[in-house]
Amino acid sequence: MTTEPSAYHQRVARQKRKAILEAATRLFLDSGYARTSLAKVAEAAEVSKATLFKQFPTKAALFDAIVTASxxxxxxxxxxxxxxxxxxxxxxxxxxxxxxxxxxxxxxxxxxxxxxxxxxxxxxxxxxxxxxxxxxxxxxxxxxxxxxxxxxxxxxxxxxxxxxxxxxxxxxxxxxxxxxxxxxxxxxxxxxxxxxxxxxxxxxxxx
Incomplete structure (x- = not known):
């Protein structure tokens, strides 16, 4: 029995990650880094807080990911x-x-x-x-x-x-x-x- 995620779940995870990074970039630019919370990013990206925290446990980790992706x-x-x-x-x-x-x-x-x-x-x-x-x-x-x-x-x-x-x-x-x-x-x-x-x-x- 495999524990590897299916191709479908991998695709969904990539789509959610992309949505999170795009939403965070918009919020950081519009509201500033200090006034942007992970909860606001989750809402803007239309993902659950649990989904966001699983990939990015801190705001710093989220910003680092934006830099790397860019x-x-x-x-x-x-x-x-x-x-x-x-x-x-x-x-x-x-x-x-x-x-x-x-x-x-x-x-x-x-x-x-x-x-x-x-x-x-x-x-x-x-x-x-x-x-x-x-x-x-x-x-x-x-x-x-x-x-x-x-x-x-x-x-x-x-x-x-x-x-x-x-x-x-x-x-x-x-x-x-x-x-x-x-x-x-x-x-x-x-x-x-x-x-x-x-x-x-x-x-x-x-x-």
Whole structure:
């Protein structure tokens, strides 16, 4: 006799989790972190309190899950670029980064963290340690692989990863924190990625 949940129950559990994360994000943004209770999240997500507490026993655990989901959406299903062609690999990473930064919930998540940081610094720590750093490390590992392949020469991998991601986010994302209607078109964002790749190859390429 198996104790594994059926495919149906697994699907229902995923749907409820998605509803909880979406409801919590809306409430955190509209009401603030302090004024949002798990009971309110359960009501907004149309799930029982027992269902919510089973998955997220604390509000901090719920916020951590929102951060993780926002930074890793779809990343587990994509093919990582192979070392050997930094132009192609960096372009692929750059375009995925644009898609991530322009996803519907990413700007909202940062606004929650910025608004609540004076009272709840742990939210910023969660955003940094569970969201940004794992993504940053994946880019760093790619650059490290290209160094091993001899296609680029980088003395400071952390700096190089910061430079590449910064060239993209400083145009695509950060202006949205002050200008809510900032929405560069696809061609502009493509050009930003292409220029970031060109500068990385010019600065670190060996060929």
């Amino acid at each position: 930074w890793r959406t779809g990343e587990e299903d994509v093919v990582r670029p192979s070392a050997g062609d930094p132009g192609t690999g960096l372009a692929l990473i750059g375009r995925r980064y644009v898609a991530l930064l322009t996803s519907p919930g990413m700007a909202d998540l940062f606004r929650i963290v910025i608004a609540e940081m004076p009272r709840f610094p742990e939210l910023a720590e969660a955003q940094f340690n569970q969201g940004k750093m794992p993504y940053f490390d994946s880019v760093r590992r790619y650059l490290e692989a290209e160094c091993a392949a001899g296609t680029i020469a980088v003395d400071d991998l952390d700096l190089a990863a910061t430079q590449f991601l910064g060239m993209i986010s400083n145009y695509v994302f950060w202006p949205r924190m002050l200008l809510p209607h900032w929405a560069p078109d696809e061609a502009s964002m493509e050009r930003v990625v292409d220029e970031a790749v060109r500068m990385m190859r010019a600065g670190y390429g060996t060929g």
